[in-house]
Amino acid sequence: MPPRSPDPASLSVEEDVLIVGAGIAGLVLALELHDAGIGCRVYEAVPDLGALGVGINLLPHSTRVLHRLGLGDALAEAGVVTRESVFFNRFGQLIYREPSGLYAGYEHPQYSIHRGDLQAVLLAAVRERIGEDAVVLGHRCAGAEQDENGVTVRFTGPGGDPLPSVRARVLVGCDGIHSVLRKQLHPDEGTPRYSGINMWRGVTKGRPFLSGASMVRAGWIDRGKLVAYPIRNLPDGDQLINWVVEIQTPRHLQRDWNRRGHLEDFIGPFEDWHFDWLDVPAMMRASETILEYPMVDQDPLDHWSVGRITLLGDAAHPMVPRGSNGAGQAILDAQALRNHLSGTPDPVTALRAYEAERLPATGQVVLANRSMPPDVIIREVWQRTGDRPFESIDDVIKVEELAAISQRYKEIAGYSAEALRDR
Ligand SMILES: Cc1cc2nc3c(=O)[nH]c(=O)nc-3n(C[C@H](O)[C@H](O)[C@H](O)COP(=O)(O)OP(=O)(O)OC[C@H]3O[C@@H](n4cnc5c(N)ncnc54)[C@H](O)[C@@H]3O)c2cc1C
Known part of the structure; x- marks a missing residue:
């Protein structure tokens, strides 16, 4: 029998910040939050993170962040x-x-750098600094519900079977171009x-x-x-x-x-x-x-954050890959979210401030990559x-x-x- 999800109200908060997706955005966000003393865990859909993709460029605005995180060598x-x-x-x-x-x-x-090599460098740093269990594989986010005390995140396993829900203070969708959380927040968005x-x-x-x-x-x-x-x-x-x-x-x-x-x-x-x-x-x-x-x-969205849930990286601003900025803008998002979450005790205010800083900036890059x-x-x-x-x-x-x-x-x-x- 599949495990039954408990009644959300009976769940205590298990994660401070729950990150969905162990791509470039999710892993850099985990390193940033850990560096700021904020607890977090990453939940990734695939059961095995193989070296996927081909080449990626990281420009100096994003390598500055990665060097500060001690990843230069x-x-x-x-x-x-x-x-x-x-x-x-x-x-x-x-x-x-x-x-x-x-x-x-x-x-x-x-x-x-090869995208797979970049992801491997980030994953090794996350596991070494936060712990071997900082990235939970084989957990595909299926959606989330929130109340005034937290967010209940639903998951399915690799075969589509439901897994137990997890309760968190803040939920960040770093789940890439086919983001489930983006679809949940913007059900009427047009096609790409x-x-x-x-x-x-x-x-x-x-x-x-x-x-x-x-x-x-x-x-x-x-x-x-x-x-x-x-x-x-x-x-x-x-x-x-x-x-x-x-x-x-x-x-x-x-x-x-x-x-x-x-x-x-x-x-x-x-x-x-x-x-x-x-x-x-x-x-x-x-x-x-x-x-x-x-x-x-x-097209750029008019908002990424609803209460305790927000979007980051490709989930927030998918762009045509013509300016070497896909990974870079995701890294800048992670830095900004860390700053707002560590500077503001109320998560809802922090997510709104993060969006106010990053949504217009990334919207301009999406449009510049077109024209x-x-x-x-x-x-x-x-x-x-x-x-x-x-x-x-x-x-x-x-x-x-x-x-x-x-x-x-x-x-x-x-x-x-x-x-x-x-x-
Ligand atoms: C397999 C793959 C290959 C890529 N190859 C290239 C490339 O060659 N060149 C390039 O420029 N860019 C590539 N990209 C995109 C590039 O990584 C991003 O544009 C950029 O780095 C921003 O990263 P991101 O973390 O927002 O998105 P991504 O790097 O796409 O990461 C999203 C992560 O979320 C996970 N995920 C998705 N849905 C769910 C869910 N419902 N629940 C839990 N986890 C979920 C995905 O498995 C993935 O690990 C690739 C992305 C992927 C996923």
């Missing part, structure tokens, strides 16, 4: 300290190059919005290219755009190289981070991309994994040249204009050097 070992961002047209001609992270004078680095761009991602073992720590963006989405950067240094001198293809097309399937993709669906436009710094089709063919993902986001992500630099050149090779980039666009485009996005996403210095 572990990240530097697991990932690659990004040196520069480089933009090319589809003929392999250099458009623009700018230094990144430490190399751009920031106090903290930019990391390019497809951007018109489909994406394929892979990871290939290969020789270092350019500086050995360069993030490359090349081509444009009308035919095919490539993003490529190393995410792990291997003992034999090779690297794991993460690559992403973006193509403008009506063809797309539902959002699923683990959906397999097929080479023949996208390799066509890249067949002649044999650059002296990288053989693109060879890299794609040698990939260990190919995943397909539609660039989809959702003016950093790769607008290559769109500008593509438009001005009519998609043809140029003699000299100076004849097409001045370097100051390119730098200004890059700077505008940094300001919106909160990682301009000035903003980080002021904070």
